[in-house]
Amino acid sequence: MSFLNYLISGISLGSIYAIIALGYTMVYGIAKMLNFAHGDVIMVGAYICFYSVSRFGLPAPVGVLAAVLVCTALGIVVERLAYKPLRAAPSLAVLITAIGVSYFLQNAALLLWTSNPKVFPNFFAAKKADGTVITGIDLAGGQLTISYVTIVTIAACVIIMLALTWFTGNTKMGKAMRACSEDKGAAQLMGIDVNSTISVTFAIGSGLAAIAGVLLCSAYPNLVPTTGSMPGIKAFTAAVFGGIGSIPGALLGGILLGVLEIFAKAYISTQLSDAIVFAALIVVLLVKPSGLLGKPIREKV
Amino acid sequence: MEPILKVDDINVYYGSIHAIKGISFEVYEGEIVTLIGANGAGKSTTLNTISGLLHSKTGSVTFLGESLGKVPSHKIVSKGLALVPEGRRIFSQMTVQENLEMGAYTRASSAVAADLDMVYSHFPRLKERYRQVAGTLSGGEQQMLAMGRALMSGPKLLMMDEPSMGLAPILVEEIFSIIQSLHKNGATILLVEQNAQAALSIADRGYVLETGKVVLSGTGAELLASPAIKKAYLGG
Numbered sequence: 001m002s003f004l005n006y007l008i009s010g011i012s013l014g015s016i017y018a019i020i021a022l023g024y025t026m027v028y029g030i031a032k033m034l035n036f037a038h039g040d041v042i043m044v045g046a047y048i049c050f051y052s053v054s055r056f057g058l059p060a061p062v063g064v065l066a067a068v069l070v071c072t073a074l075g076i077v078v079e080r081l082a083y084k085p086l087r088a089a090p091s092l093a094v095l096i097t098a099i100g101v102s103y104f105l106q107n108a109a110l111l112l113w114t115s116n117p118k119v120f121p122n123f124f125a126a127k128k129a130d131g132t133v134i135t136g137i138d139l140a141g142g143q144l145t146i147s148y149v150t151i152v153t154i155a156a157c158v159i160i161m162l163a164l165t166w167f168t169g170n171t172k173m174g175k176a177m178r179a180c181s182e183d184k185g186a187a188q189l190m191g192i193d194v195n196s197t198i199s200v201t202f203a204i205g206s207g208l209a210a211i212a213g214v215l216l217c218s219a220y221p222n223l224v225p226t227t228g229s230m231p232g233i234k235a236f237t238a239a240v241f242g243g244i245g246s247i248p249g250a251l252l253g254g255i256l257l258g259v260l261e262i263f264a265k266a267y268i269s270t271q272l273s274d275a276i277v278f279a280a281l282i283v284v285l286l287v288k289p290s291g292l293l294g295k296p297i298r299e300k301v
Numbered sequence: 302m303e304p305i306l307k308v309d310d311i312n313v314y315y316g317s318i319h320a321i322k323g324i325s326f327e328v329y330e331g332e333i334v335t336l337i338g339a340n341g342a343g344k345s346t347t348l349n350t351i352s353g354l355l356h357s358k359t360g361s362v363t364f365l366g367e368s369l370g371k372v373p374s375h376k377i378v379s380k381g382l383a384l385v386p387e388g389r390r391i392f393s394q395m396t397v398q399e400n401l402e403m404g405a406y407t408r409a410s411s412a413v414a415a416d417l418d419m420v421y422s423h424f425p426r427l428k429e430r431y432r433q434v435a436g437t438l439s440g441g442e443q444q445m446l447a448m449g450r451a452l453m454s455g456p457k458l459l460m461m462d463e464p465s466m467g468l469a470p471i472l473v474e475e476i477f478s479i480i481q482s483l484h485k486n487g488a489t490i491l492l493v494e495q496n497a498q499a500a501l502s503i504a505d506r507g508y509v510l511e512t513g514k515v516v517l518s519g520t521g522a523e524l525l526a527s528p529a530i531k532k533a534y535l536g537g
Contacts, residue, residue: 175399176406178395178399186386186392188354189390190375190403190404190454191407191454192403194375
């Protein structure tokens with residue numbers, strides 16, 4: 001039974017990684033850059049939601065919506081101010097800028113919201129008539145517990161994946177995004193505005209990061225300015241694991257990484273779990289450098 | 302009659318390299334005009350400048366009476382100017398039909414269905430493969446797709462950059478006969494080719510480029526008959 005418990009929490013954690021990884025993978029696919037500030041957008045989303053709900057007393061869905069809107073705007077602004085001027089610059093300059101944006105966001109959060117940890121409220125709890133709070137469903141006579149957060153997280157991940165797959169496959173904007181990811185010059189010849197397509201990509205990725213932030217802090221309620229950085233790196237790993245640039249790859253990489261991390265914690269060592277996760281990444285990259293579902297990059301001769 | 306495209310004394314640089322040194326030419330409605338010349342003569346650079354992918358330092362490009370100098374690249378196609386780029390540059394992970402839809406990106410969806418039929422009638426092989434991923438097509442089919450994709454924008458001038466590149470002789474013939482049939486249906490075409498013989502034999506007029514300059518111009522027949530052209534480009 002404990003195996004099933006671990007598996008379910010692994011899938012749940014992996015779902016959060018997958019949602020974050022989507023942001024990395026979409027931005028990489030279209031702008032061909034690694035947005036290392038993506039993890040910190042998660043943190044900003046979590047803070048916005050926390051303040052809306054715990055301080056201003058807004059209902060939880062409004063708090064989540066506020067987080068999504070603020071992060072979407074933040075993603076667009078960061079892209080315009082920090083990355084757009086570097087469109088023609090070498091990728092190393094863009095990478096360093098992204099790391100700079102990451103530290104900027106963390107330190108801005110430190111100034112605004114201090115380093116005191118905030119306890120994120122659990123939105124996914126029901127009160128019984130007698131006043132006891134239940135946060136999940138007990139199965140198999142109490143041996144297997146599935147929390148509401150877990151159910152919502154996995155459901156959110158599935159819905160987001162289906163929605164994005166539909167969006168990129170069926171809408172004009174989605175197809176334009178795929179065209180830009182293949183060949184920006186040819187996309188321009190078709191009349192596609194590459195800059196606004198990149199903005200939309202950042203907007204979608206950052207909006208998803210806000211949702212991931214809320215889900216992450218609902219499961220692990222300790223919110224500090226560096227909350228986003230480790231999950232951000234893990235999700236980046238998940239994106240590379242699954243094949244960066246590929247949407248199903250982000251899902252597969254995220255889930256595998258989450259399950260691996262929870263199993264490593266449960267059966268091997270809590271301290272070593274991160275080392276094991278990153279060792280697995282190294283092994284995958286040695287065997288299949290383009291990731292599990294990635295397409296090999298052909299050098300043009 | 303006013304030319305539909307007028308290129309006037311453009312100068313294009315790659316860094317410090319002066320690639321186009323004052324090229325001028327015109328294209329009139331209903332014509333096939335060809336730019337021929339060896340590798341590095343500046344043929345593709347000229348087309349890329351007209352499409353806004355590159356910018357001219359001086360001189361002007363006028364299309365249907367409007368200067369294209371300040372128009373961003375992605376706005377050019379909706380003015381009626383479509384480029385079939387060198388090396389085809391189709392979206393290889395998208396299906397044939399999606400590639401064609403991208404060609405019509407700037408147009409209202411009501412116009413797309415009729416044009417899709419028009420493109421499929423010119424290229425029946427694309428119709429057979431409309432759901433196939435474009436990267437799995439043969440070289441000739443990819444060239445047809447790139448041409449069909451450009452036609453989907455409803456262009457008033459179709460520019461083609463080396464459509465015969467890398468194709469077997471039989472396919473080159475097929476591509477050129479399609480170009481002629483497009484021309485018969487009223488299309489105006491600016492064709493860049495290394496295959497001077499094939500290009501000049503279907504062109505109304507031609508310009509010969511050498512190291513960034515126009516060195517010779519005339520009707521297709523005149524250029525084909527010119528001893529200098531015979532010697533330099535047609536193997537004696």
